[in-house]
Each structure stands twice: as C-alpha cells, then as structure tokens.
Amino acid sequence: MPSSPVLFLAVPAADGTTTFTPADALAPQLRVDDLGATRGDGVFESVAVVGGTPQGLAHHLDRFARSAALLDLPAPDTAAWADAVHRAAAAHEPRPELLAKLVLTRGVEGSGVPTGWVHVFPGADHTEQRTAGIDVLALERAYPSDVVVRAPWLLQGAKTLSYALNTAALRYARAHGAHDVVFVSTDGDVLEGPNSTVLARFADRWVTPPPELGILDGTTQARAFAWARGRGDRTEVARLGVDDLKTADALWLLSSGRLSAPVRSLDGVPRPTDAALQAELLHHLLTVAD
Ligand code: PLP
Incomplete structure (x- = not known):
C-alpha cells in the first residue's frame, strides 16, 4: 500500500511570520495564476528525511533564505519552516527514507503574497x-x-x-x-x-x-x-x-x-x-x- 504524502501550507502574516496548516496533498492546492507555476518564479529545497530526521536542515534553510534573497522574495520565517518540516516528517507514515520539499513562490500574480508549502513524500529508490x-x-x-x-x-x-x-x-x-x-x-x-x-x-x-x-x-x-x-x-x-x-x-x-x-x-x-x-x-x- 503506498503511503499518503503529507502537505503543510504556509500562511504568511503581515509581520513576516508564517504559520503552517495541514492540507490534503492529493487534492489541488495551487492557483493556475501562481507565478511559481506560470514562470517558475520561486525557490525550493529538497531535504532528505532519514529515519524520521531531516538531514542538514539548518544548511538547507540557510540556502533557502539565500535563494529567496537572490530573487527578492520575502525572507522565509526560518523557525516556522523548520518546525513545519519536523511536523510534516512526523506526520508521515514511517519510512527509512523520505523527502521533504520546501517551496516558496512569488505567489498569485498581482497579489504580492508569496505561496509556500512543505511536502513530505517517499523519494525514488536509489x-x-x-x-x-x-x-x-x-x-x-x-x-x-x-x-x-x-x-x-x-x-x-x-x-x-x-x-x-x-x-x-x-x-x-x-x-x-x-x-x-x-x-x-x-x-x-x-x-x-x-x-x-x-x-x-x-x-x-x-x-x-x-x-x-x-x-x-x-x-x-x-x-x-x-x-x-x-x-x-x-x-x-x-x-x-x-x-x-x-x-x-x-x-x-x-x-x-x-x-x-x-x-x-x-x-x-x-x-x-x-x-x-x-x-x-x-x-x-x-x-x-x-
Ligand atoms: N546542485 C544542484 C543544481 C542541485 O539541484 C542540487 C540538489 O538538488 C545539488 C547541487 C546538491 O545539493 P544538496 O546536496 O544540498 O541536495
């Protein structure tokens, strides 16, 4: 039986902080006019989760923030993203190896509000x-x-x-x-x-x-x-x-x-x-x- 992927959606607040809420990873979640989808305008990280533990997470979050800065995207609320990765990894059915994908896009065109999510799923067999x-x-x-x-x-x-x-x-x-x-x-x-x-x-x-x-x-x-x-x-x-x-x-x-x-x-x-x-x-x- 394939296990279900886990999704947490970012909800950015005006003060620069972010909260994450669980959502259905198998249901549509992204608007068709999101600049991440239409222009590839955004940044991401793929984090290995081995035995439930995210690997090199601080380094990944550092690089995520640097990538965001290079694209003039709002600085990610690093503590909130770290917490979301841990929560999403813990919510997934245990597997020896999983991947956590962190995505931050420029958001829906014209909104000025970034779109973000953490998606945890089994990666390919290497x-x-x-x-x-x-x-x-x-x-x-x-x-x-x-x-x-x-x-x-x-x-x-x-x-x-x-x-x-x-x-x-x-x-x-x-x-x-x-x-x-x-x-x-x-x-x-x-x-x-x-x-x-x-x-x-x-x-x-x-x-x-x-x-x-x-x-x-x-x-x-x-x-x-x-x-x-x-x-x-x-x-x-x-x-x-x-x-x-x-x-x-x-x-x-x-x-x-x-x-x-x-x-x-x-x-x-x-x-x-x-x-x-x-x-x-x-x-x-x-x-x-x-
Ligand atoms: N270089 C590029 C272009 C990549 O996309 C990646 C990972 O996806 C790497 C290097 C390796 O980076 P990491 O070991 O942090 O996954």
Whole structure:
C-alpha cells in the first residue's frame, strides 16, 4: 500500500511570520495564476528525511533564505519552516527514507503574497545507482565561470523553481546512454550536476568546486566533507577541470535524495569506483544528520 504524502501550507502574516496548516496533498492546492507555476518564479529545497530526521536542515534553510534573497522574495520565517518540516516528517507514515520539499513562490500574480508549502513524500529508490554507480556525461553549461558577477540576473547559485533546463540535460544524458551530467563552464571549469554536487577524491584529498562559480553549496557535500575530515583526510573547495576528473582516484555525485552515487564512467570512459569508501560514506550520510 503506498503511503499518503503529507502537505503543510504556509500562511504568511503581515509581520513576516508564517504559520503552517495541514492540507490534503492529493487534492489541488495551487492557483493556475501562481507565478511559481506560470514562470517558475520561486525557490525550493529538497531535504532528505532519514529515519524520521531531516538531514542538514539548518544548511538547507540557510540556502533557502539565500535563494529567496537572490530573487527578492520575502525572507522565509526560518523557525516556522523548520518546525513545519519536523511536523510534516512526523506526520508521515514511517519510512527509512523520505523527502521533504520546501517551496516558496512569488505567489498569485498581482497579489504580492508569496505561496509556500512543505511536502513530505517517499523519494525514488536509489539503491541501484548507489551500489552499481552511474554513467555521467560532461556537458556544456554555456556560461563563464564568473557568471555570478557578470550576470547576476541569471540567478546562478539560487535554487530556483526553473529546473526545465536541468531536467532537459538529464533527459539528454539518458537519451545518450548515461544516467547523469556534470556541467562545465565555457572556460573549462567543472561546475555541478543538474541536481547534484561533484566530489572528487585524489588520494586522501577530497575536492569540490567552489560556489563562486555560480553553483549551489551542497548540503550533502558539506556532510561528506565532515565525514572525510573525521577519517583524517583533507578537504578542499577548489576549481577542477574535466582533465582533473579524469585523473581523480574516484568521483561521486552527491545530492539530498540519492545521497552519494559513485561515477563509474565519464563520457563513456570507465572510471575506478571504491565500493568500500562508498559504503562508508553512504553509511555516514544515512546515520549522521548534520
Ligand atoms: N546542485 C544542484 C543544481 C542541485 O539541484 C542540487 C540538489 O538538488 C545539488 C547541487 C546538491 O545539493 P544538496 O546536496 O544540498 O541536495
């Protein structure tokens, strides 16, 4: 029997605070003139809920607030959103892994009132990709590495609802026999996946590209770095080229839903994976919440 998803709707007050009320997740709730639906004008976060506990929630809420600021949306009432995530996760039938999706849109056109909700539901089953690994293509993202300063209106680095490009890149990968994508800037910087962060291991050094390149600061990556430091390894936020990915000892794509997926091929060329390290990393991500 599939379990029912849980929905809490945000009710913003004039003083900037927000309350959340439960609603039917299987019934229509959004107006057709909501700018989140018509323009993708809004921000979101997907938070892993493992064993009932939201993972990296403070980091997610931080990023949610930063994304909202980049879009000139009202600052989310962070304490109220945190409370709603906990309440919605607790209201869902227990599952080993769930996802909590937090959405804040510019609201119904002309209203000036944002629309928000927290939706908790079972995510996809990632067992296969976590264990067998993934085939990845490096694809052009068609912006330069200094996009954030050159063209801030492109909103790179904000987690907006405009993900049509991201899903198109994933469809392109699948149509070409791969599972996933690593985006590359016009000047050759490795950026991020359409919904993941790149992690490369060079001996005992773990490297991820910097958010200054117009990419998200990954919450899963931050938790993976904490794990790596805990085992005595070095962690570094540094620029990488595609050639660096080719010489890394191992590569992963990290994200809240799938957690860690080892990259077993890049552009059709097999890559070494490390099953023991993947098991250790995944165990950490599944058992340590922050
Ligand atoms: N980069 C992009 C574009 C994403 O959409 C995501 C997650 O959905 C990530 C990186 C990984 O972030 P996190 O680990 O916080 O889920």
